[in-house]
Structure formats: structure tokens, C-alpha cells
Amino acid sequence: MNGRARSAARVKKMEQAFQCPICGSRMTVKEDKSLVCTNKHTFDFAKPGYLNLSVRPAKGHYTKELFEARRRIITESGLYAPLHERLARMIKEHTRSSEIPSTVADLGCGEGSHLRRILEACCCPEMTGIGLDLSKEGIVLASKRYAESVWIVGDLAQSPFADGSVQVILNILSPANYKEFKRILARDGLVIKVLPRSGYLKEVRQSIFKNSENRMYRNDGTTALFKKHFHVLDTASLHYPKELNKAELVDLIHMTPLAWSSGKRDIEAFIERDSAEITIELDILIGCPPVSINGK
Numbered sequence: 001m002n003g004r005a006r007s008a009a010r011v012k013k014m015e016q017a018f019q020c021p022i023c024g025s026r027m028t029v030k031e032d033k034s035l036v037c038t039n040k041h042t043f044d045f046a047k048p049g050y051l052n053l054s055v056r057p058a059k060g061h062y063t064k065e066l067f068e069a070r071r072r073i074i075t076e077s078g079l080y081a082p083l084h085e086r087l088a089r090m091i092k093e094h095t096r097s098s099e100i101p102s103t104v105a106d107l108g109c110g111e112g113s114h115l116r117r118i119l120e121a122c123c124c125p126e127m128t129g130i131g132l133d134l135s136k137e138g139i140v141l142a143s144k145r146y147a148e149s150v151w152i153v154g155d156l157a158q159s160p161f162a163d164g165s166v167q168v169i170l171n172i173l174s175p176a177n178y179k180e181f182k183r184i185l186a187r188d189g190l191v192i193k194v195l196p197r198s199g200y201l202k203e204v205r206q207s208i209f210k211n212s213e214n215r216m217y218r219n220d221g222t223t224a225l226f227k228k229h230f231h232v233l234d235t236a237s238l239h240y241p242k243e244l245n246k247a248e249l250v251d252l253i254h255m256t257p258l259a260w261s262s263g264k265r266d267i268e269a270f271i272e273r274d275s276a277e278i279t280i281e282l283d284i285l286i287g288c289p290p291v292s293i294n295g296k
């Protein structure tokens with residue numbers, strides 16, 4: 001079975017989780033090649049299996065090279081391995097064993113490696129991974145490499161998911177749209193946000209930014225906004241160093257948008273080393289839908 005047919009078969013089993021990104025109506029898989037809404041808006045499965053459900057063109061800042069570098073860092077360097085383990089553990093802890101989450105959606109998934117690694121760490125084949133990103137380049141790579149999940153080019157602000165259709169939303173170091181998250185999250189669902197703390201990749205920022213404004217991550221506002229939309233069930237912080245070799249440092253620079261605006265000489269100085277210790281410092285927020293007084 002090719003990627004297109006395999007993906008169409010998988011989506012067919014979960015059609016009810018989708019809604020048309022244009023008109024909001026229900027969607028069905030037709031002839032193993034398209035997802036079609038009741039108003040006949042038609043989206044074809046691409047050859048590698050992904051669906052393009054985006055209703056606006058994406059800005060092409062993120063290249064295939066960036067996503068290749070990101071994949072190597074996530075899957076080969078081990079830089080994020082403790083994060084994946086922790087997230088898998090938290091998903092299991094907050095999901096009753098009788099109610100294994102059936103869909104885990106990474107919104108802003110890039111080339112999909114975080115989602116893949118987290119699902120592997122969950123050791124739960126019943127979970128279906130869904131990755132959504134506005135960047136087609138990222139989704140193309142994800143669908144070629146991780147055929148067991150559903151990959152969608154789509155917009156967070158106008159997502160193609162039905163109300164209450166997603167059991168676990170992951171939002172990892174990526175912008176959020178809480179209004180939309182609340183709409184698509186199942187009533188007993190979880191939303192898990194990973195955000196950087198001030199020490200996150202500080203070695204990168206200290207060497208390539210002369211301007212101290214750009215050296216710090218501040219996320220007080222992000223946390224407060226999350227708490228406004230969701231009931232916080234749990235929080236965690238991760239803080240650890242990881243030694244990266246020269247090739248990994250080059251990949252790290254290539255996958256880091258904050259490096260793009262810096263001078264070439266600063267970047268060269270950063271990667272002109274055989275190895276360096278890199279700091280990961282992250283906050284994890286786990287929320288569920290807020291309890292509503294009128295039961296809605």
C-alpha cells in the first residue's frame with residue numbers, strides 16, 4: 001500500500017475528528033484519495049500521505065535543510081530525550097488506564113520528530129498521532145519518515161479538527177491558539193504546553209546576540225495566559241546540560257530561528273568548536289478544560 005492509500009485508510013477510521021477548514025462542515029474520505037466536506041470542498045491526499053488542509057499560503061522561512069537539522073537534533077543527539085520521557089510519563093499519569101487517549105495531536109509539529117519520540121516513549125500502539133504545521137516542508141518530511149501518524153498542513157487559527165475531537169494536545173516550543181485548542185479538546189482531554197525558561201539554549205544566545213534583550217526568554221505572560229484558558233493539573237520543570245559535538249552544534253544553529261538574524265562571524269565562532277555543553281531549561285504545563293458552572 002502506498003503512502004496515499006495508507007493515510008486515506010487511517011483518516012477514514014477517524015473521519016469524525018475532522019471538519020472542513022473552509023466551511024466547518026463534516027468530512028468524509030472519498031475513493032481513498034480525498035477528504036471531502038458536505039459542501040464539496042475537496043482536499044487530496046498527497047503522494048507521501050499527508051493532507052494539505054491549509055486555507056492560506058505559508059511564508060517560506062522554514063526550509064527542508066532546517067527541518068533535516070531539527071530531525072537529527074531531536075532523534076540522534078539525545079538533546080530532548082529527557083523531555084520526551086517526561087512528557088510520555090505525564091500523559092500516562094493523567095490519563096486513566098481505562099481511557100487510553102486515542103488521538104495525540106502535536107500542533108506546530110515541524111517535521112514531526114518530537115511527536116514520534118513521545119509516542120514511542122508512551123509504548124501505546126492504540127494512540128494515533130496527528131501532526132499539524134503550517135509549514136509544508138516540515139509535513140512532507142514527517143509523512144515520508146513517520147508513516148504511522150497522520151500529517152496535516154494546516155493553520156492553528158482555523159484548524160481542520162471537529163469540536164472536542166482531540167484527547168491530548170501537544171504544543172512544544174511553538175505558538176499556541178488557546179481559543180482553538182479549547183474548541184477541539186475533548187471534555188476529558190489534556191493540553192500540554194512546553195515553553196522555554198531563561199536558560200534554554202543560553203549558550204547559543206550568548207554567543208550570537210550582542211544585544212542583551214534577545215538573550216533572555218521570558219514566559220511569565222505565556223504561563224498566565226495558559227492559566228486563563230485551562231485548569232492547570234500539573235506543572236514540571238526540566239533543567240539539564242547536554243554535550244553536543246561539532247556536527248550537532250552546526251545542526252543546532254541551523255534549526256534555531258533566533259540565529260538567523262545574527263552575524264555570520266558570530267555563527268562561525270559558535271560552531272568553531274569540537275564540542276560544547278548546551279543547556280535545556282523548560283517548563284511543562286498540563287491543563288484540562290476549565291470546569292463550567294452551567295455544564296456546557
Ligand SMILES: [Zn+2]
Nearest residue numbers: 020023037041
Ligand atoms: Zn467545506
